[in-house]
Amino acid sequence: MNTWNFDVDKLLQLFVCNPKEPLIFNSGMFLFVFLGFLILYNLVKKNLTMKIVWVLLFSYYFYYKSSGFYLIFLLISTVVDYLLGQKIGQVKSNHAKKFFVFLSVSFHLALLGYFKYFNLTLELFSNITHQTFEFQRIFLPIGISFWTFESISYIVDVYRKQLQPVKRFMDYAFYISFFPALVAGPIVRAKDFIPQIATSQVVTREMFGNGIFLIFAGLFKKAIISDYIGLNFVDRIFDNPSLYTGFENLMGMYGYSLQIYCDFSGYSDMAIGIALLLGFRLKANFDSPYKSASVTEFWRRWHISLSSWLKDYLYIALGGNKKGKLRTYFNLFITMLLGGLWHGASLKFVFWGGLHGLSLIVHKLLMRLFPWMKVNGSDMSPWQRLFGVLITFHIVSACWVFFRADSFAHAVEVFNRIFTAFHPEVLPQFVLGYKVVFSFMILGYLLHFVPQKLETQVNEAVVRMPLVLQAVAITLLIIWIFQIKSAEIQPFIYFQF
Numbered sequence: 001m002n003t004w005n006f007d008v009d010k011l012l013q014l015f016v017c018n019p020k021e022p023l024i025f026n027s028g029m030f031l032f033v034f035l036g037f038l039i040l041y042n043l044v045k046k047n048l049t050m051k052i053v054w055v056l057l058f059s060y061y062f063y064y065k066s067s068g069f070y071l072i073f074l075l076i077s078t079v080v081d082y083l084l085g086q087k088i089g090q091v092k093s094n095h096a097k098k099f100f101v102f103l104s105v106s107f108h109l110a111l112l113g114y115f116k117y118f119n120l121t122l123e124l125f126s127n128i129t130h131q132t133f134e135f136q137r138i139f140l141p142i143g144i145s146f147w148t149f150e151s152i153s154y155i156v157d158v159y160r161k162q163l164q165p166v167k168r169f170m171d172y173a174f175y176i177s178f179f180p181a182l183v184a185g186p187i188v189r190a191k192d193f194i195p196q197i198a199t200s201q202v203v204t205r206e207m208f209g210n211g212i213f214l215i216f217a218g219l220f221k222k223a224i225i226s227d228y229i230g231l232n233f234v235d236r237i238f239d240n241p242s243l244y245t246g247f248e249n250l251m252g253m254y255g256y257s258l259q260i261y262c263d264f265s266g267y268s269d270m271a272i273g274i275a276l277l278l279g280f281r282l283k284a285n286f287d288s289p290y291k292s293a294s295v296t297e298f299w300r301r302w303h304i305s306l307s308s309w310l311k312d313y314l315y316i317a318l319g320g321n322k323k324g325k326l327r328t329y330f331n332l333f334i335t336m337l338l339g340g341l342w343h344g345a346s347l348k349f350v351f352w353g354g355l356h357g358l359s360l361i362v363h364k365l366l367m368r369l370f371p372w373m374k375v376n377g378s379d380m381s382p383w384q385r386l387f388g389v390l391i392t393f394h395i396v397s398a399c400w401v402f403f404r405a406d407s408f409a410h411a412v413e414v415f416n417r418i419f420t421a422f423h424p425e426v427l428p429q430f431v432l433g434y435k436v437v438f439s440f441m442i443l444g445y446l447l448h449f450v451p452q453k454l455e456t457q458v459n460e461a462v463v464r465m466p467l468v469l470q471a472v473a474i475t476l477l478i479i480w481i482f483q484i485k486s487a488e489i490q491p492f493i494y495f496q497f
Contacts, residue, residue, distance in 0.1 A: 022066035128155030143183030201279025209463025214273030293388030
């Protein structure tokens with residue numbers, strides 16, 4: 001009887017939302033339910049309607065498992081933008097089209113603003129007025145920043161006549177809710193994805209092999225490197241930087257730079273890999289960003305779907321670079337400032353965005369003085385590029401301190417310790433005390449900086465592997481993950497955005 005009750009409880013967990021244990025790619029539960037989903041998907045994918053319905057149901061189930069009741073807002077957003085997209089395609093008046101675009105953008109910004117910035121606004125108002133307000137903190141639906149941006153891009157593209165309104169509601173709902181990219185990106189453009197829905201999803205051997213490689217790489221980045229160095233070192237440093245030497249704080253800064261890259265690019269790799277197993281191609285979201293020789297290049301390699309979205313729908317909307325140099329610099333700064341605000345309802349994120357905006361402006365000014373500092377680095381000598389990579393990496397890493405620290409005071413304390421209490425003599429003790437952490441940091445950075453040619457060769461080798469060997473490799477990685485993981489599944493950092 002006890003065994004029966006235990007099994008029933010386990011079964012119920014599959015259908016009950018628990019925000020503390022979301023259904024995420026690096027959880028054992030996801031691997032279990034995804035395998036069942038994939039088996040049935042391959043049975044129904046030749047029938048377009050059944051394929052769409054099955055993926056829609058699983059996508060809504062996937063989102064419900066992380067956000068519960070807040071699934072209703074995803075459904076409302078989907079209905080609103082489908083109807084407004086139809087209206088934009090039907091009306092002839094440009095003023096009417098602009099009005100419907102205004103309705104869509106206003107609706108999504110209001111939705112995003114309420115859930116993401118209500119708490120911050122009330123706290124700031126409380127500080128200004130010196131009054132205390134009793135309020136319940138609002139839970140942020142996971143992934144809201146991503147699917148609202150996808151909705152806005154769809155409406156704007158329809159208005160710009162870069163895309164025809166989607167005829168069937170099911171197709172649009174499929175696009176918005178597609179579960180691999182639903183909760184943490186990459187931000188998928190409708191014009192890239194929707195045409196794939198009606199095609200026959202033939203998963204070639206190459207697609208399958210690439211998918212397995214990306215899932216393997218993503219799991220390794222997230223569950224092995226990011227989670228381990230985060231829990232066992234980085235969190236300790238940033239929780240109380242004054243307890244550690246400047247050298248240890250510097251290592252903490254380097255550790256977080258690696259942690260956030262492995263965490264977020266690991267999710268993107270898994271999302272793209274899972275989509276490939278279903279026969280869909282999503283664009284790459286990261287391109288070895290720490291190889292960048294300028295901050296401008298960094299933002300062309302980091303979170304590519306967001307930086308391109310900000311460029312196409314915010315920077316260009318502000319005037320881009322077509323209204324003079326001063327206006328170009330202003331537009332860059334405002335875009336990055338708002339990009340920082342997008343990341344979180346805190347002044348530290350705005351400050352982080354502002355630092356990147358200033359860095360982009362400085363790089364543009366330097367390019368006028370030193371033409372060899374072009375974004376693509378084509379005119380740089382190897383030594384110039386090495387110098388640029390080192391400088392850019394440290395600028396980006398220093399900015400990450402404000403992104404990660406719990407407060408401005410902690411961020412300032414990190415730099416204070418680095419510049420006033422460095423103590424490099426603790427290096428031997430650090431290596432001995434954090435042997436595994438230090439090893440994973442070295443390994444993570446080595447893998448990041450390997451030549452693209454070598455990475456391509458490894459990918460091709462995985463593609464050529466027999467299916468049995470691919471399954472064995474994934475199984476061994478999962479076993480390793482369970483050997484070193486903490487008691488709780490660690491959520492992805494970008495789930496909070």
